[in-house]
Amino acid sequence: MSAKYETRGDVAVISLDNPPVNGLGYVTRVGIAEGLDKALADPAVKAIVVTGAGKAFSGGADIREFGSPKSTAEPNLLSLIAALEASTKPTVAAVHSVAMGGGLELALGCHYRVAAAGAQIALPEVKIGLIPGAGGTQRLPRVLGVETALNMIVSGEPVKSELLAKQPGQKLFDKIVEGDVVDTAVAYAREKADVRPMPLVRNLKVEYPNADAYFQFARNTVGAMSRNFPAPLKCIDAVAASTKLKFDDGMKVEREIFMALMVTPESKALRHLFMAERAASKIADVPADTPLRNINKIAVIGAGTMGGGIAMNFLNAGILVVMLEMKQDALDKGIGIMRKNYEAQVKKGKLKQDKLDERMGLLSTTLKYDDLKDTDLVIEAVFEDMGVKEQVFKTLDEVMKPGAILASNTSTLDLDKIASFTKRPEDVIGMHFFSPANVMKLLEVVRGKKTAKDVLATVMALGKKIKKTCVVSGVTDGFIGNRMIEQYSRQAGFLLEEGATPEQVDKAMEKFGMAMGPFRMGDLAGNDVGWYIRKRRYVEKPDIRYSKTADLLCELGRFGQKTGAGWYDYVPGKRDAMPSKVVTDMIEKHRADLGITARKIPDEEIVHRLVYALVNEGAKIVDEGIAQRASDVDMVYITGYGFPMHRGGPMNYADTQGLFNVVQAMKRFAANPLDDAGFWKPAPLLARLAPEGKSFS
Ligand SMILES: NC(=O)c1ccc[n+]([C@@H]2O[C@H](COP(=O)([O-])OP(=O)(O)OC[C@H]3O[C@@H](n4cnc5c(N)ncnc54)[C@H](O)[C@@H]3O)[C@@H](O)[C@H]2O)c1
Structure with a gap:
């Protein structure tokens, strides 16, 4: 009883x-x-x-x-x-x-x-x-x-x-x-x-x-x-x-x-997420009572966009942080931005001045690796370049004390390869924060082939301590979230070629509930980021079909808000996205070069092509064991990508539509000669569940 x-x-x-x-x-x-x-x-x-x-x-x-x-x-x-x-x-x-x-x-x-x-x-x-x-x-x-x-x-x-x-x-x-x-x-x-x-x-x-x-x-x-x-x-x-x-x-x-x-879909979605959040912290082969390593002081390497935000998470939780950079001016710049962030919170009344002082008081800086010797965990956030990562991890391997955890914030590089630069791959793990790292809830915890179970358990617990939603991901290009977003972006590109405008696509997705449509998101994050990744990815995989519109945009130097122009035009100092004649002309010319006559694409088709692109890749990720469960994929999208809570995440949305109907829609999309038939081949998991009337959950 x-x-x-x-x-x-x-x-x-x-x-x-x-x-x-x-x-x-x-x-x-x-x-x-x-x-x-x-x-x-x-x-x-x-x-x-x-x-x-x-x-x-x-x-x-x-x-x-x-x-x-x-x-x-x-x-x-x-x-x-x-x-x-x-x-x-x-x-x-x-x-x-x-x-x-x-x-x-x-x-x-x-x-x-x-x-x-x-x-x-x-x-x-x-x-x-x-x-x-x-x-x-x-x-x-x-x-x-x-x-x-x-x-x-x-x-x-x-x-x-x-x-x-x-x-x-x-x-x-x-x-x-x-x-x-x-x-x-x-x-x-x-x-x-x-x-x-x-x-x-x-x-x-x-x-x-x-x-x-x-x-x-x-x-x-x-x-x-x-x-x-x-x-x-x-x-x-x-x-x-x-x-x-x-x-x-x-x-x-x-x-x-x-x-x-x-019985409303909204309540079902919220209940699904309530359970999903709890499920995400459980790892099948790592018992809940796994002894944790002590983490009292951490190090962050690189005081750039990510390093500063990452450090703030730990300072906010009362954990000592030492920050390392190559040059003093980079360090000064990074610390200056962190202080400004805190000061903005004080101005808004969200933080007391003494708290600001207390938090900044927990931070020290250095240019020497020797000063990392007493830290229990280090998070690397240097340039996204394997050569630079190699040099950093070899040095860390030499200086860090035995048992220290070596984490990388890489977004796209192979964590197992990074681990192989050290003689202690079992201590290496991915901590993939999202930008701005002091704000975004999501932390993808990347489990390498050799990552020790206690390292994984320690990082999951630490993530909770700094108030992140932690989701475990296996090693794969882009991990869970970015691997899926690639398919979403590819579909968004095809939609432009076929006749949609960036505004139409963004509006349809925002009406569906996304915090931001794909093109406004690109302008915010920087279109050059994806450009750089595509150059690497699609050179390695030349048979993958994708729309070149985003590349053409970057060739015009339109990287987004930071360059004052992207998919939209921006007035200096403002973030309002204004439809751009230059972009419309660019898309129309590209369409003409491909010999495509524009058609009016219904909003529902836009939403389903973009969301089902996420769902199909998500199903592959679950099937491959990269994500432990479909609800983990939902947590990633809710906490890291602005997916609407009332839809419960892409996988839950697919469940509410019925997987049979999702597969039927994918068949229709595949029949469109301007789309990519291969793209819409149902993931094996989806193909197995749909005919049985089953759902991801
Ligand atoms: N920007 C994002 O949205 C984002 C999101 C998630 C993950 N990441 C990843 O985070 C990492 C950092 O990205 P970022 O956007 O902060 O880059 P950034 O260019 O803003 O900052 C990198 C910083 O690292 C410093 N640095 C470079 N080499 C170094 C070295 N050998 N030793 C010490 N410091 C060094 C640079 O001086 C610079 O300040 C990358 O791996 C990136 O893929 C970025």
Whole structure:
């Protein structure tokens, strides 16, 4: 049973016991219900305390159960809360550490609530595209007032118990405790043992004058912020019901909204990503208890675009950093940019001046490799050139202490080759950050053929410490993300040749939800980066067909925002992309040279050609074992490439379309003589799953 039962004199204590966060899965619910029955049947018991064992009161429902018969099997959360309310002996929730979602709703069903100071209180359902579904939207406004409750429900953000307890007129907590919350709750339960009638949150009135005006204001604000997600606005509808309807009728409204949201693609996508994020940190052959190497001080080589951002991640986490460059002026320039970045945060009020000083105080600089001797990990971020990498790694091999981890931030080079420059390839790993490295969430952790398991485990843990989403990738050209983006870019090029404009393609993709279409993205990242890679890649693989438009653009020196012109024109100092006559002429001339008559390409075709290009390559990457699972590919695209969250990532999007339909579309694209039939040959994994009606997940 996932709940423990004990008696302390005349008080029964039921402790949820389902590590790590006492999720309210079926077995835990049964355990609580049985504890309650036992306490009610025992004449020696006068009152009941409900609490959580270990590190949480309760983190809420078990979302793995959602959609399965287990989630509604009796006792479900609603009937459990009803049983607590109906208890003939007083119930006291002893809340500590974390009380979220269903956990908080359970506490709201008790007659009294005693909370430890510092407990995190939240109804975070909106983050998985839902509203609270076990009375949260009806009970929280009754104890905290409409505005505080709505803020918590719409944002899903946790608030500390003692802050909530300070709200004038609040009825959420009867007591805030600094010491042992269960001891206090037991004493409190004894105090209330004979008090009748017992208070119920459902009987409280929600009083809110001017409710309509307030909810209208809330709808305007929330609607503007939550454009692709239905749940936030629905939170308002549910809370509004608490002000207008009787409790039981409000509960019906909540239930209807909850059930309707459960089947939306947006909620499914968010739940998929919630699980995907947790799955990504697991590595099949690396046990969770693998001993980690100690990382107290790190080194970064190269103070360029990436080096500075990478260093900031570690400084932010309180880790000592030493930065190495070839020349003092490069070092000065790099450090200057880092300081400016921090100063901008101070100006915006996002960082305190003393924090800036503290962080910069953790940084030292050097021109000598000797100064790296006491570091536990080094991240190389020098020029993307195998010769330079060779020289750097040979030197590192000589100077770094035994057991130090040697990481490369290379985007495209063969990590196994880099490892081979050292006599300790087991200590070499890829840490592929994304630009700007201090902002982007994604860290591709590249596992070389010889990378030791403890090195991998250490870097995954370190990545978490610097607040990155880590996804493991095997060694392949471009790793997971960039190998896929190459196919996306190739399709984007074909679309231009066939008749689309950069604006049309970007608009279609942005409407689909991408943070930026492929051409605006190219202008931001620098079109020369891809040009350089294509020169290397397509010289090695001359049979690969691709559109030369991007090369022609670079030949015009139009590298993007940094040169003031790319696929679009830019006014100096501004980032607004303006359609360019030069580019239109260039594309039209190229089309004429190829003898192509432009056709109008529907937006849906644009979206599907670009997204399915990602999906097909993603399927190959999963099949080859480069990515551990399809959901890892989704995490890469959500956290590193601006793929819309409400689509759940490219692989999840393909699942929602049905893999059979994806393959059918690919067949249509392959029949287009201007496209590349070979391009659209379904990846083996896709070809296997589609006819069986299966999905990637
Ligand atoms: N720019 C990106 O968007 C991006 C994204 C991910 C990964 N990367 C990778 O990160 C690495 C660095 O890229 P970047 O964009 O920061 O380049 P950059 O040119 O901005 O910076 C490279 C820095 O390394 C220094 N350097 C070169 N050789 C050195 C050596 N032998 N010893 C010490 N310092 C040396 C240079 O002086 C320069 O300051 C490359 O491997 C690149 O592929 C770049």
